[in-house]
Amino acid sequence: MGQNSSTALLIVLSAPSGAGKTTLGDNLLGKRTDIVRAVTCTTRAPRTGEEHGVHYYFFSMEEFEQRVAAGEFLEHAYVYKNRYGTLKSEVLGKLRAGQDVLLTIDVQGAASVRKLAEDDAELAQSLVTVFLTPPSRTELEARLNGRGTETQEVLARRLQEVDVELEQAPNFDYLLLSETREKDLAALEEIIHAEHRRTKRLPLPAALKPAS
Numbered sequence: 001m002g003q004n005s006s007t008a009l010l011i012v013l014s015a016p017s018g019a020g021k022t023t024l025g026d027n028l029l030g031k032r033t034d035i036v037r038a039v040t041c042t043t044r045a046p047r048t049g050e051e052h053g054v055h056y057y058f059f060s061m062e063e064f065e066q067r068v069a070a071g072e073f074l075e076h077a078y079v080y081k082n083r084y085g086t087l088k089s090e091v092l093g094k095l096r097a098g099q100d101v102l103l104t105i106d107v108q109g110a111a112s113v114r115k116l117a118e119d120d121a122e123l124a125q126s127l128v129t130v131f132l133t134p135p136s137r138t139e140l141e142a143r144l145n146g147r148g149t150e151t152q153e154v155l156a157r158r159l160q161e162v163d164v165e166l167e168q169a170p171n172f173d174y175l176l177l178s179e180t181r182e183k184d185l186a187a188l189e190e191i192i193h194a195e196h197r198r199t200k201r202l203p204l205p206a207a208l209k210p211a212s
Contacts, residue, residue, distance in 0.1 A: 007201040008126055009100045010091060011035070011192065014110040015132040016165040017158040018144030020178055024132060025104040027185045035192075038091050038103040041067075044082040057087075075105065075112035080157065084109065095126055100192070107131075107168040114171065128195045130188065131172035135179075137162070 015021035029037055041057040043064050052058050059067070064083050068076055074092075076085030086103060094101045103113070110129055117123040134140045144158060169175055174191050178184050196202065 007196060008095045008098050009128050009192065009195055010038075010095060010113075010123065010126040011100065011102050012110050012113055012127065012129045013102060013104045013132060013188075014107050014129070014168075014172070016107075016140060016162050019133050019140060020143060020184070021104050021132050023181065024178075024184050024188060025102055027181060028102060028188055031185065032189075035100040035102055036094055038086055038094070038101050040103070040105060040109075041073075041076075041085045041087060042082060043084075074116065075109045077106065077108040077112065079106055079108065086113075092122070095122070101126075107165045111168065111171065125200070128174075128191065129172040130174045130176055130191060131169045132176045132178055132184070133166065133169065135177045139178075 013021050013025055025037070029035060039053065039055070039057060041059055041064065043059055043061045046052070046056070046058055050056065050058075061083065064076075064085070067073060067087070068085070072087055072089070073085040074088045074090075076083060084106070086105065086109065091101055091103065103109075105113075113123070113127065114129065117127045134143060140162060141159060144155065176184065176187050176191075
């Protein structure tokens with residue numbers, strides 16, 4: 001069952017490259033049918049098995065820039081020579097329908113969403129930000145190396161960005177230190193459960209209010 005529009009959450013899950021945010025997001029969506037994915041847009045080429053409209057919206061650079069100019073994005077950023085972004089319509093339409101939305105993005109994108117929420121009461125009401133990271137740099141580097149999807153040049157560049165990404169952790173509502181897939185999922189569900197019960201989202205029932 002979906003939430004009403006005042007309690008629906010925009011769950012922004014971010015992490016350094018290779019930390020496992022995509023896996024955690026997939027595990028959450030696989031378990032929770034009441035949470036939907038915000039499909040992001042990119043100008044990079046699809047990887048093996050990726051489908052347009054399912055994993056990403058794959059746009060040409062020209063189309064992406066046209067949409068930026070039209071103000072269609074909630075957030076957008078350059079990441080390793082490609083552009084990534086999330087359409088406002090993709091997120092706000094689901095929130096207004098009372099659906100919790102999971103947005104799995106890099107730290108740049110998360111910063112853009114937080115900035116926009118400062119001046120947007122609807123986003124501020126819904127926004128919950130979570131930063132996922134392994135407990136050590138050694139583990140983080142091991143996970144990034146273990147993906148096997150990048151060239152050595154790209155891998156080296158991503159490792160150089162780790163410190164910059166880690167510096168963003170204090171700007172998030174929650175820090176989730178990654179352990180096992182099962183524990184990470186349980187921790188994220190606890191966060192979601194608690195956020196739904198914050199008083200700014202859960203008004204006092206009418207039966208508890210003083211009689212007029």
